Amino acid sequence: xxxxxxxxESVSEGxxxxxxxQISDAVLDxxxxxxxxxxxxxxxMVTTDLVVLAGEVSTEATVDFxxxxxxxxxxxxxxxxxxxxxxxxVEVIVRLDAQSPDIALGVDEGSGRFEEQGAGDQGxxxxxxxxxxxxxxxxxxxxxxxxxxxxxxxxxxxHTPFLPDSKSQVTVAYSNGQLARIPTVxxxxxxxxxxxxxxxxxxxxxxxxxxLPEELTGRNFQLTKVLVNPTGRFVHGGPAADCGLTxxxxxxxxxxxxxxxxxxxxxGKDPSKVDRSAAYFCRYVAKNIVAAQLAERCEVQVxxxxxxxxxxxxxxxxxxxxxxxxxxxxxxxxVKEVFDFRPALMIECLNLKRPIYTxxxxxGHFGRTGALGEFPWENxxxxxxxLGFF
Numbered sequence: 579x580x581x582x583x584x585x586x587e588s589v590s591e592g593x594x595x596x597x598x599x600q601i602s603d604a605v606l607d608x609x610x611x612x613x614x615x616x617x618x619x620x621x622x623m624v625t626t627d628l629v630v631l632a633g634e635v636s637t638e639a640t641v642d643f644x645x646x647x648x649x650x651x652x653x654x655x656x657x658x659x660x661x662x663x664x665x666x667x668v669e670v671i672v673r674l675d676a677q678s679p680d681i682a683l684g685v686d687e688g689s690g691r692f693e694e695q696g697a698g699d700q701g702x703x704x705x706x707x708x709x710x711x712x713x714x715x716x717x718x719x720x721x722x723x724x725x726x727x728x729x730x731x732x733x734x735x736x737h738t739p740f741l742p743d744s745k746s747q748v749t750v751a752y753s754n755g756q757l758a759r760i761p762t763v764x765x766x767x768x769x770x771x772x773x774x775x776x777x778x779x780x781x782x783x784x785x786x787x788x789x790l791p792e793e794l795t796g797r798n799f800q801l802t803k804v805l806v807n808p809t810g811r812f813v814h815g816g817p818a819a820d821c822g823l824t825x826x827x828x829x830x831x832x833x834x835x836x837x838x839x840x841x842x843x844x845x846g847k848d849p850s851k852v853d854r855s856a857a858y859f860c861r862y863v864a865k866n867i868v869a870a871q872l873a874e875r876c877e878v879q880v881x882x883x884x885x886x887x888x889x890x891x892x893x894x895x896x897x898x899x900x901x902x903x904x905x906x907x908x909x910x911x912x913v914k915e916v917f918d919f920r921p922a923l924m925i926e927c928l929n930l931k932r933p934i935y936t937x938x939x940x941x942g943h944f945g946r947t948g949a950l951g952e953f954p955w956e957n958x959x960x961x962x963x964x965l966g967f968f
Contacts, residue, residue: 588725606933618635620847655742662818704838706837713946739772759802832857844939864877872901894913
C-alpha cells in the first residue's frame with residue numbers, strides 16, 4: 579500500500595524482559611572476555627527479589643555469575659531496596675550446565691577445516707534494511723528506541739523522576755510510499771510516587787520526544803497526538819511488578835514488525851548459534867544492498883541444517899524496489915558471490931567472538947553502532963564489492 583500507517587514499540591532497559599536479556603548477555607560477555615571459544619546458551623528469569631540463571635555454558639573462563647547479575651542490575655538502575663528488585667538484595671539462583679555433547683558434535687564437525695564448522699541449529703533467519711532513516715531502519719522502530727534511550731540518559735544525568743521501566747510506541751503515516759508524519763506517540767514510564775501526571779508529561783516531552791524530527795511531528799507536536807501514561811499512574815514497575823524472561827522481545831530487538839522474523843531470540847547465545855550470528859549477517863548484507871542504492875528496501879533470508887556449514891537456502895526480497903535494470907535474482911546471485919554465509923566465516927567477518935553483546939540487549943540490535951562503535955553488522959564496507967558485480 580502506498581498510503582498507510584504502521585506502528586512499532588520499544589521497551590526500556592528496565593523493562594523486565596530486557597533486564598533478563600541484559601543479564602543473559604552479560605553472562606555471555608563475561609565468558610567471552612576470558613575465553614573467546616565459550617559456548618553459551620543462558621536463559622534468565624527475573625521477578626520480585628529473584629533472578630534465576632539456567633541453560634548451558636561450556637567455557638574455560640572462571641566467572642562469578644552472581645556478581646555479574648548484581649553488577650548488571652545496578653547498571654540498569656535498580657539500586658533502591660524498597661522497589662522489590664534491587665542489585666544488592668536480590669536472590670540469585672544459578673543452574674547452568676555444560677552444552678549437550680550432541681549439539682557440540684554438530685557444531686564442531688569438520689573443525690579440522692575452519693570454514694566447515696557446522697551451524698549450531700536448524701532454522702531460518704532474516705535481515706532487513708530500508709532507506710527511511712540515515713541508519714537504514716524503519717522509522718517507527720527507530721524513533722521508538724530513541725525516545726526511551728534519551729529518557730534513560732536524562733534519568734542518569736538530570737535525575738528526572740523517571741524510573742527504569744518504560745515503553746514507547748510510535749505510529750508513522752506514509753503518503754505515496756514516503757514518510758509523511760507521526761500521527762501518534764505513546765509513552766508509558768515508571769516514575770517516582772511524588773511526581774504528578776503533569777510533571778511526567780512535561781519531562782517526557784522535554785527529554786524523550788525531543789528526539790523526534792519536527793518535519794514529522796510539526797511545531798509543538800501539532801501533527802502528533804501524544805499519550806503519556808494513559809492510565810494516569812505508573813509507580814510500581816520492573817521485575818517486582820511483572821516477571822521477565824530472556825527472548826520475549828524479539829520484534830523490539832529487530833525491526834518493529836517490518837520484514838519477517840525467523841523466531842529465534844538473540845540474547846544469551848554465543849555466535850556459534852546461527853539464530854544470532856546469521857541474523858546479524860543478514861542485516862549486514864541487506865544494509866549494504868540499500869547503501870549501494872541497489873534497492874530502497876531489502877530483506878535477506880538464510881536457512882541452515884544443524885551441523886552443516888553451507889546454508890540450505892538464501893533468498894533476497896526487495897519488495898519491488900530494486901534499482902532500474904536490476905532484478906532480484908541477479909541481486910541474489912551477487913549476494914551469493916560477495917558474501918559467505920558459512921557460520922565460521924560469518925563469525926570471522928564480523929569478529930563476533932568478543933564481549934560486545936550486553937550493549938545489544940537494549941534499544942535494538944540494529945540501527946546503531948553501540949557506545950564504542952562495536953556493532954560491525956552495521957558497517958557498509960561491501961558496497962563497492964556489490965556494485966562491482968553489475
